[in-house]
Amino acid sequence: MGTIRRRLLLLLSLLLHLNPSLTYSLKSCNIDYSEDPSADVVLDCSNGELVVIPDDIPRDVSSVNLRNNTIGRINREDFGFLSKLRLLSLDLNEIADIDDGSFIGLVALTKLRMRFNNLTNLTSNLFQGLFNLTTLDVGNNNIQFIDTSAFRFLSRLQTVKLDSNRLRQVSDIQPILQLPHLRELIIGDNQFHSFQTKDLLLNMSSSLQMLDVARNELEKFSITTPIFPRLELVDISRCGHNASLEWDIPDKTLLRNITQLYFSYISLPFKEMQNVLQSLDSLMHLRLNHMREYINKGLLKTVCKIPTLKKLDLSHNQCPNISAKLVSCSQLTELDLSLTYMTELSQGSIRSMKQLKNLAVQGNFLSKVPDDISGLSSLEILDLSNNLLTELVCGDFLNTTRLTELYLNTNHIAKLDGCVFENMNDLKVLDLSENLLWTFGSAFKMGLQKLEFLHLSKNSLSILEEGDFKGLRSVKYLDMVSDNIKLVRHKALEGLNNLQTLIVLLPLTFEINFTGMQQLENLTIYFNTDIGFKKPPPNLYEAFLNLKSLKMLTIICKGDHFGYPFDIPSYILKAMDHLEEFTAVNLYVSAPHPKTFQFNSQLKNLTIEQTDLSDLDPELFRPIPNLKSLDLSKNKLRSLDFLAQVDLPALSWLKLRENELMVINETVFQSLPALTYLDLLGNPFTCNCSNAGFIQWVKSNNQTQVVNAYQYACSFPVAKRGSKLLDFDIQSCWMDINFFCFISFTCLVVLTLLTSFIYHFLRWQLVYSFYLFLAFLYDSRRRKKESPHCYDAFISYNVHDEAWVYREMLPVLEGEQGWRLCLHHRDFQPGKPIIENITDAIYSSRKTICVISQRYLQSEWCSREIQMASFRLFDEQKDVLILLFLEEIPAYQLSPFYRMRKLVKRHTYLSWSQAGQHTGVFWQNVRRALETRDAPTENTNLLTGPAGSFHQPEAPMSSG
Incomplete structure (x- = not known):
């Protein structure tokens, strides 16, 4: 009887909770949300204090992130057979042991990361089954030993990172160099004292293209055998000690393909370094970071004589006069002088660089634009950010007519002269954010015919004047968020006819209109509420009626909400019949009018935060049946019943954080057949039988991911405060009702059988x-x-x-x-x-x-x-x-x-x-x-009257 009862209870549970339209919740992981149901499943298990590999990883996952946990060991059965997994990250754990064959089921894995662990050995069968692996990163471990056959399964491996380990002999990497498709090998920061190709007993040439041996205390770097015919990049930065490194490459043809060399912070004798640079006939990119001593000795004279050199990186050198040493580097196309402590760029130092296209001088102490820049007619990208520039004058960019990107952010520029940008007819990106601009003058009224991206946020501008942007007819992106704007004139944005994205902070007294912005698709407005502000203007939102092409609208009120009754009119979105995304944060005092979205049937993403939605009318959602994403966090919601009263068949993402939801009716989610992501974190849940159905649904449904469900805490009753919602034992809640259902089900069966018997026989x-x-x-x-x-x-x-x-x-x-x-x-x-x-x-x-x-x-x-x-x-x-x-x-x-x-x-x-x-x-x-009268039947035949007068029954009844 007990067995039967248990089976019936199980069947009843399945009948009550089985719903193929719902998803899953994981104990320690979350699945990254994607609106595309056919997209790859990406699992995030990072920062979860895990000590073992989770046992509920979905079978169809394509990427798993387990970084920053305390996992100490990987067992053979931990990953099973995840046939679609392509990326696995185990960084920042405490993994010291891995069973051989632990990855044997990961047949599709292409990238494996295990940085910052405690591995000491790479055994012969460790990577068994990973025949599709292309990238292996085991840096920052304690690896001392590599079995000679450890890489025999990795025939498609292209990148190997073994940096920051304890390898001592270069022969340890010989099995790696034999890989047929090897492209990058990073073995920096180990304990190599020499790197000599004669120690590598290879009977074949390697396909290696990039070799990183940086941060080793090398005494000798020697290539004397032709085993690297395809080598293009060598990073030997921070090697040697006290100029003790020996560079031994007697035949410069062995380096005939070297195009990139990183020599940062190297301890090679000065004369030897000159010889090395002179022997490289194909060098195109040279990095010399932290090389002040060598630069002061005149190393750049040798560098500038390399005829093939195109890109020179001299950043992170505390050498204020470094530019004066570049006079003869006329062949460069890219120059990086960032963070070199320059106060000025020596006059004439870069004037000869007629081919220079990219110049970076950010993070210095320049107080004005260097004079030489105005003569760089071939310059396309200029980065002057994070300096001490205070002004821009007409001649600063006189001849830089080919400039396409100009970065002037994080300076002290207070104003712009009208002629500053007049010759920049090809400029597409201009960043003036984080300055002290209080006026634009006429800088944006002429020139800049091709400008597309303009960044003006965090300036001192207080007034947007009429026609400030009149000449910017090609601008597509404008960001001018600033807390200082107090007044916006009626036609302040006139001329921005091709604007597609606008991000702006406005006071509630703004007079701006959006007339002419027929291409505007993305608008983000931060409202700045003034303490003395009493009443909004009557035509506050009239400007929105011109935004007929808008697809994304974000309105955010900063600080405390308005101190007066304030209703957003329902017609604010009337003209936006193409609107797909609407975000309102701290905008509404109470629930929006039910007809707010009556003209926005294309709306797909809706966010309403920091509003009192306790009186929410479900009619608000009826005009937007295509809604896919809904965020109603921080809105004092106490019930989700409104979701069951509307038809939202496409809703797949639902976020309800930090509301006042105590009891969840799981049947509400059955009205959302496409729901795949649900976030209820931060609600004051009640841990009793009233939530038993929801708890059961969270644990058993196989469609909807209830994000961080195992972190939901109990708020009531007080005795359970601090415990977890999903730890509540629901068996006692189900017992009575299940037994009742069992009895009812049994009676129903018996009644059915009895009825059938009576019908057929009685x-x-x-x-x-x-x-x-x-x-x-x-x-x-x-x-x-x-x-x-x-x-x-x-x-x-x-x-x-x-x-x-x-x-x-x-x-x-x-x-x-x-x-x-x-x-x-x-x-x-x-x-x-x-x-x-x-x-x-x-x-x-x-x-x-x-x-x-x-x-x-x-x-x-x-x-x-x-x-x-x-x-x-x-x-x-x-x-x-x-x-x-x-x-x-x-x-x-x-x-x-x-x-x-x-x-x-x-x-x-x-x-x-x-x-x-x-x-x-x-x-x-x-x-x-x-x-025959009413004589008793004892004396009269009951059927026929007196006996003997009629036929006897034998004749007609003979057949019976």
């Missing part, structure tokens, strides 16, 4: 009993009334025998013998229920004559008539029933009337079929039966 007996009961009730009422008989006999017959009744019976019984008969077609009261007419007719007649035939027995109403009459027979024990058989009836066909059949077998009856030519005798017998 239905006629029940019908017979029912009509006997009706006759009993009628007879009881009649006895109380003592009503006299109105008829001599009630004739019960089938309509198919009606011709015989009218042709043979009525002429004799009514015409010749004078009996008063009751016939249903003639004497039944119209409008009265048939069953009542039948009962009245039987009890209002002294006798009942049943004209029995095959069709009679098949008739429903005839069967009811004979049942009523037979009950009267047995109830009154008087001779009241006359059976008249028109044809021979087999006994088995009388079985539904089993009491009558029993009497027919024992007593006589009238048979028309046996009357033959002696019909007169037949009708005389009928007369004798009708003449």
Whole structure:
């Protein structure tokens, strides 16, 4: 019995909670949300204090991030067979041991990261099964030993990172260099004291293109064998000690393909370094960071003589006069002088660089734009950010007509002269953010015909004047968020006809309009509320009626909400019939008007935060059936019932953080068939049986990811405060209702079986009993009334025998013998229920004559008539029933009337079929039966009158 009950409870649970439209929640991980249901499944298990690999990783996951946990070991069964996994990150754990073959099921893995762990060995079968791996990163471990066959499974490996380990012998990397597709090898910050190709017993050339041996205390770097014919980049930064490094490459043809060399913070003798640089005939990119001593010795003279050099990185050198040493570097196309402590760029130092396209001098102490820059006609990208520039003058960019990107952010520029940018006809990106600009002057009223991206945020601008941007007809992106803006003129944005994205902070007194911005698709407005502000202007939102192309609108009110009644009109979005995303933070005082989105049927993403939505009307969502993402965080919501009252078939992302939800009705989510992401963190959940259904749903559904569900804390009752919602034991909640359902289900089964049995075997007996009961009730009422008989006999017959009744019976019984008969077609009261007419007719007649035939027995109403009459027979024990058989009836066909059949077998009856030519005798017998009065049945034949006057039952019943 216990087993059956448990199975029934399990079945009931499945029936109650099975819903193929719902998703999953994981104990320690989250699945990165994607609006595309066919997108790759990306699992984030980072920062979760995990000590073991989670056992609920979805089978179809493509990326798993387990970084920053405390996992100490990987067992063979931890990852199982994740056949779609392509990226696995195990960085920042405490992994010291990995069972051989632990990755054998990861057949699709292409990138494996295990940085910052405690690995000491790479064993022979560690990477078994990873035949598709292209990138392996095991840097920042304690690896001392690599088995010679550890990489035999990794035939497609291209990048290997072994930096910051404890490798000592260069022969340890020999198995890696034998990989057929190897491109990058990073072995920096190990314990190598030399790197010599003669120690690598290779009988083949390596496909290596990038070699990083930086941060090793190398005493010798030697390439004497042609094993690196494709080597293009060598990073030997921070190697050697006290100029002790020896560079041994006697045949410069062995480095004929070197195009990039990183020599930062290197301890190579100065003379040796000069020889190395002179031997590189194909060098194009040179990095010399933290090389002040060598630069002061004149190293740049040698550098500038490299005819193939195009890109020179001299950043992070504390050498204020470094630019003066670059006079002869005329061949450069890219120059980086960032963070070199320059106060000025020496005049004439870069003027000869006629091919220079990219110049970076950010993070210095320049107080004005260097004079040489104005003569760089080929310059395309200039970065002057994070300096001490205070002003820009007309000649600063006089000849830089090809400039496409100019970065002047994080300086002290206070104003702009109108002529500063007039020659920059190709400029596309201009960044003036984080300065002290209080006016634009006429800088944006001319020139800048191709400018597309303009950054003006965090300046000192207080007033946006009319026509400030009149000349910027190509600008697509404008960011001018500033807390200092106090006034915006009516036509301040005039001219920005091609603007697509606008980010601005405005006071509530703004007069701005968006006329002419037919291309604007993305608008973000921060409202700056003034303490002294009392009332918004009557036409505050009229400007929004011009935004007919807008797709994304964000309105955010900074600081405390308005100190006055403030209603956002429902027509604010009226013109935005293309709107797809709307965000309102701290904007509404109460729930938006139900008709707010009546013109925005294309809306897909909706965010309303920091609003009191306790009186939310579900009608708000009816006009936006295509909604996919809904964020209603921090809105004092206490119930989610409104979601069940609207039709949102496409909603897949729902965020409800920091509301006042205590009890969740899980059935609400069944009205959201596409829901895949649900975030309820920060709600004051009640941990009792009222949330049992929700807890069960979170744990069992296989569609909706309830983000961080295992972190939901209990707020009520007080005794459970601090514990976790999903730790609440719901079994006690289900026990009573499950047992009740078990009993109900059992009773239902038994009742069904009993009903089926009765229907198949006892239905006629029940019908017979029912009509006997009706006759009993009628007879009881009649006895109380003592009503006299109105008829001599009630004739019960089938309509198919009606011709015989009218042709043979009525002429004799009514015409010749004078009996008063009751016939249903003639004497039944119209409008009265048939069953009542039948009962009245039987009890209002002294006798009942049943004209029995095959069709009679098949008739429903005839069967009811004979049942009523037979009950009267047995109830009154008087001779009241006359059976008249028109044809021979087999006994088995009388079985539904089993009491009558029993009497027919024992007593006589009238048979028309046996009357033959002696019909007169037949009708005389009928007369004798009708003449019999109310004598007791003990002295009179109950069916036919006095004994011996009629046929015996053996003849017609012989077949029964």
